[in-house]
Amino acid sequence: MILRMKNLFVQFTRLSAVMFFGLVASSLYATEWMPKAPSLAARNYILIDFHSSKVLAEKAADEKVDxxxxxxxxxxxxVYEAIESGLIDTDDQVKVSRKAGRLGGSKMFIEVGSLVSVHDLLSGVVVQSGNDASVALAEHVAGNEEIFADLMNKKAQELGLRESYFVNSTGLSDDSHYMSARDIAILSQALxxxxxxxxxxxxxxxxxxNDIRQPNRNVLLWRNMNVDGLKTGYTExxxxxxxxxxxxxxxRLIAVVMGSGRQKRFDEASELLRYGYRFYKTSKLFGKQKALTEVRVWGGDKKQLGLGVPADIYVTLPRSKNAGVKTELMVYEDIIAPIEKGQELGSIAISYNGKTIEQSALISLYRIAEGNLWARISDSVIHLFQ
Structure with missing residues (x-):
């Protein structure tokens, strides 16, 4: 296969014109200026868009912190991974160990030797922030908390958390236990x-x-910010x-605020969210497995092949007037059967005001088998004279 790349710069194709003209004309460009991101007192913070992963504001976001x-x-x-893989079940009854039941800090108030379901323990972790529930789940999944911490670190590597290391399941302070604000945002996005x-x-x-009602410590759930998660934390x-x-x-936005005050953290997170929603807009440009273009296939049982992207493509852009969004498709010049579904056959680059903001592979949307002898010979002759 000849792998020369043929520039198929798509300015306003039948598909692209609708999207690009629609973007330029829509409320995506409602205002004419772009203010600076908030400057907060918190030691570390970051604001990202969930769909596009674009960072909208940050401060010391890669610093390792407790x-x-x-x-x-x-x-x-x-624990979710263990449930979905069938390793454990939400109805499993977990016997509370001495270590789990007697652990200090925030608690679910489970008793040593009692049986508690995985579902209840998860509520104890997520809503009540129980250290005892965290250790009980860690022991149920991995046998002990040390092995569970190894699983946490392996998953951190898989998710691309570069400034994270775990030695326990609770977050109790340890000099060897740390994350960065950026890693917290990435983990939240993945969850x-x-x-x-x-x-x-x-x-x-x-x-x-156990007849003890505990409120969720995330007070933003009660404010009118459409907040639906995730987690608070505190150590000295x-x-x-x-x-x-x-x-x-x-x-959807994700805001992380570290090293702030008891109430100040919520005010600062709210300020980040207001900034993101007021001055940015996220749009889905292309859906996965949707044909963006068709290309000629030589020597196959079909002549045309649809190409698309393997995952949805979102962009987050300012709500300000600008030169708009352009897309460039780069497709292999000679595509010869057989072609497998999902095979990479080019790339797509999306630019905003002349700067590339997103790139993705272009893949075949279905399989094309090798054609019969006559199809291969006739295609070879046609191709020779093109």
Missing amino acids: PASITKLMTAYI IRDYPQHYSMYSEHDYTY KAGFCVVVSSQEDDM
């Missing part, structure tokens, strides 16, 4: 994306176990921390 109970997001992620069936628990306002070393997610229309 994550406190925000650690429990990774604890929950590992919402990979386990949406479990995410509703993060919006529960309270949970009662970490200060007061919070990671929240909210959704307005089709746009």
Whole structure:
């Protein structure tokens, strides 16, 4: 196969024209200026768009810090993975060990030797931030907390968390236990994306176990910011921390605030969310497995092949007037059968005001088998004279 790349710069094709003209004309460009991102007193913070992963504001977002109970997001992620893989079940009855039942800090108030379901323990972790529930789940999944921490670190590598290391499931302070604000945002994004069936628990306002009712510590769930998760944290070393997610229309944001005050963290997270929704808009440009263009296939049992992207493509752009969005398709010049479904056959680059903001592979949307002898010979002759 000749792998010369043929520039198929798509300015306004039948598909692209609708999208690009629609973007330029829509409320995506409603204002004429772009203010600076908020400057907060918190030690570390970051604001990202859930769909596009675009960073809208940040400060010291890669610094390694004590994550406190925000650690429990990774604890929950590992438990969700164990549930979905069939390793454990939400109805499993977990016997509470001496270590779990007597652990200090925030508690679910489970008793040593009692049996508690995985579902109840998850509520104890997510809503009540129970250290005892976290350790009980860690022991149920991995046998002991040390092995569970190894699972947490392996998952951190898989998710691309570059400034994270875990030594426990609770977030109790340890010099070797840390995360960055950026890693917390990435983990939160992965949790919402990979386990949406479990995410509703993060919006529960309270949970009662053993006749003890405890409210969710995320007070933004009661404010009118469309917040539906995720987690708060506090240790003397970490200060007061919070990671929240909210959704307005089709746009979801994730804000992380570390090293702030008890109430100040919520005010600062709210300020980040207001900034993101007021001055940015996220749009879905292309859907996965949708044909963006068709190309000629030589020597196959079909002559035309649809190409698309393997995953939805979103862009987050300012709500300000600009030169708009352009897309460039780069497709292999000679495409010869057989072609497998999902085979990479080019790339797509999306630019905004002359700067590339998103890139993706172009893949075949279906398989094309090699044609019969006559099809191959006739195509060879036609191709020779083109």
